[in-house]
Amino acid sequence: MTIMKPEPGGWRGGTGLGVLGIVWFFGTLTLGYLGVANGLVFAGGTSRNAELAQVLIYAALTLGFGAPVVGLFVAMNLGNKAGTVIYGLIVLGLATLVLVMMSKDRSNHVYKQDPPICTAPPEKALGVPGC
DSSP, X not given: OOOOOOOOOTTTTHHHHHHHHHHHHHHHHHHHHHHHHHHOOOTTOOOSOHHHHHHHHHHHHHHHHHHHHHHXXXXXXXXXXXXXXXXXXXXXXXXXXXXXXXXXXXXXXXXXXXXXXXXXXXXXXXXXXXX
């Protein structure tokens, strides 16, 4: 007599992947907020803690880009189809964002001299640059 076993489902590790997704989303937002809050400078003042702000921003970037990649590999190894699709789409979106940001033409961000402003009276404006 053989005992029939259920086929392994596609939800193995679903709870862990869900927790990773929640930590990724809220952790990145929290670290980014704290980094900006500690490094923000108003009206020529000094930041509260510039070194801490830099560490928090780097931690937010690491968590923001690293957690989806880890989630994708974990989901693929566990055979979790839904997790693989979800984390795959997140990684694809992040990769697209990085490629678009890297390929933008940055030449339009170069400061150009302001055009001359006409300060001559109207009757003498003829021939004055900027009039």
